[in-house]
Amino acid sequence: MNVPLLDLKPQYNQIRAEVEPVLREICESQIFILGPKVTECEAAVAAYCGAAHGVGMSSGSDALLVALMAEGIGPGDEVITTPYTFFATVGAIVRVGARPVFVDIDAETYNLDATKLAAAITPRTKAIIPVHLYGQMADMDAIMAVARAKGLIVIEDACQAIGAEWNGKRAGSIGDYGCFSFFPSKNLGAFGDGGMLTLQDDAKAHQARILRNHGSEPKYYHHFVGGNFRLDALQAAVVTIKLKYLDSWTAGRQANAARYADLFAESGLVAAGRIQLPVARTNRHIFNQYVIRAQRRDELIAHLRTSGIGTEIYYPVPLHLQECFRDLGYQVGDFPESERAAKETLALPIYPDLTGEMAQAVVAAIAAFYGQ
Ligand SMILES: *Cc1c(COP(=O)(O)O)cnc(C)c1O
Numbered sequence: 001m002n003v004p005l006l007d008l009k010p011q012y013n014q015i016r017a018e019v020e021p022v023l024r025e026i027c028e029s030q031i032f033i034l035g036p037k038v039t040e041c042e043a044a045v046a047a048y049c050g051a052a053h054g055v056g057m058s059s060g061s062d063a064l065l066v067a068l069m070a071e072g073i074g075p076g077d078e079v080i081t082t083p084y085t086f087f088a089t090v091g092a093i094v095r096v097g098a099r100p101v102f103v104d105i106d107a108e109t110y111n112l113d114a115t116k117l118a119a120a121i122t123p124r125t126k127a128i129i130p131v132h133l134y135g136q137m138a139d140m141d142a143i144m145a146v147a148r149a150k151g152l153i154v155i156e157d158a159c160q161a162i163g164a165e166w167n168g169k170r171a172g173s174i175g176d177y178g179c180f181s182f183f184p185s186k187n188l189g190a191f192g193d194g195g196m197l198t199l200q201d202d203a204k205a206h207q208a209r210i211l212r213n214h215g216s217e218p219k220y221y222h223h224f225v226g227g228n229f230r231l232d233a234l235q236a237a238v239v240t241i242k243l244k245y246l247d248s249w250t251a252g253r254q255a256n257a258a259r260y261a262d263l264f265a266e267s268g269l270v271a272a273g274r275i276q277l278p279v280a281r282t283n284r285h286i287f288n289q290y291v292i293r294a295q296r297r298d299e300l301i302a303h304l305r306t307s308g309i310g311t312e313i314y315y316p317v318p319l320h321l322q323e324c325f326r327d328l329g330y331q332v333g334d335f336p337e338s339e340r341a342a343k344e345t346l347a348l349p350i351y352p353d354l355t356g357e358m359a360q361a362v363v364a365a366i367a368a369f370y371g372q
Contacts, residue, residue, distance in 0.1 A: 056231030060181025
């Protein structure tokens with residue numbers, strides 16, 4: 001049986017009848033850039049996330065960039081984050097001219113280890129970017145306590161975590177900024193690129209709105225330099241429609257995670273130490289990815305690929321070891337948990353439309369590999 005890592009076609013079939021007339025309506029209106037569909041999407045996403053403001057962005061990467069720009073972070077400043085994340089988190093820091101300072105991850109959650117945070121702070125530190133990896137939030141109590149004590153800005157990279165909660169608070173509503181991505185493979189995906197910045201502060205929200213439009217206010221008067229970071233109407237409309245279904249899709253992902261837990265327990269693979277399942281420390285893990293640790297990981301991946309099971313490594317090279325960040329001076333061994341995760345983990349299919357049969361096929365293929 002072929003089991004893809006992600007298949008979005010069943011989801012499209014579910015919403016097709018609702019989405020297509022709205023896309024046509026936008027084409028008839030010929031209003032593509034910002035406008036009422038974007039405003040509606042901003043309000044809906046902000047409400048869903050428990051934030052006062054939502055500012056539509058061209059991508060999650062640009063949401064991160066605009067948050068840093070709105071704080072005037074640049075050359076001479078340091079921003080603390082994890083080396084075990086998608087490239088964009090660190091790319092944004094470097095693009096504004098600031099220096100990324102890495103803190104290793106917790107071995108169970110793969111999120112920034114908040115107990116190591118204080119030691120990384122220097123007089124140049126301006127902000128912390130915790131990443132809520134795979135759909136589980138970082139320890140926001142500990143991170144906010146350190147940030148508030150030291151006067152640091154917190155920018156949540158919530159690109160994989162829309163709807164995730166930490167002690168009852170949603171991703172993107174705890175820090176000063178929340179950054180979301182509508183890349184199609186995210187839990188709330190558009191039909192192309194898109195993103196959202198969430199914030200509580202009125203003045204900063206206004207600033208972010210201007211920054212995403214070349215710093216223009218009023219039109220053609222520029223007090224500072226922004227960029228073209230606008231969300232378009234077609235993407236915004238798709239996101240607004242999909243948002244109504246997000247909780248049911250999240251429930252589907254959570255049910256699949258629970259099913260895997262049962263199947264893997266029955267298989268004996270966990271007890272035998274062959275694999276380690278994801279650990280949910282928050283009360284609402286939204287499982288953008290279902291990532292396990294496995295013995296002989298690379299051989300297992302090769303076996304899964306020949307068995308028709310989709311899998312991927314998120315991420316094979318921790319960012320402190322990337323060629324483009326070589327001049328930061330980090331070395332192999334600097335962040336052992338991130339390096340170990342890069343060597344030992346793999347993602348399994350978890351999307352809402354994955355069937356029980358498919359999950360069984362995934363577990364059976366892994367059990368066959370270990371001869372279990
Ligand atoms: C997807 C992602 C981003 C970037 O989002 P884009 O919309 O693709 O630019 C940033 N950070 C993390 C952790 C992500 O998963």
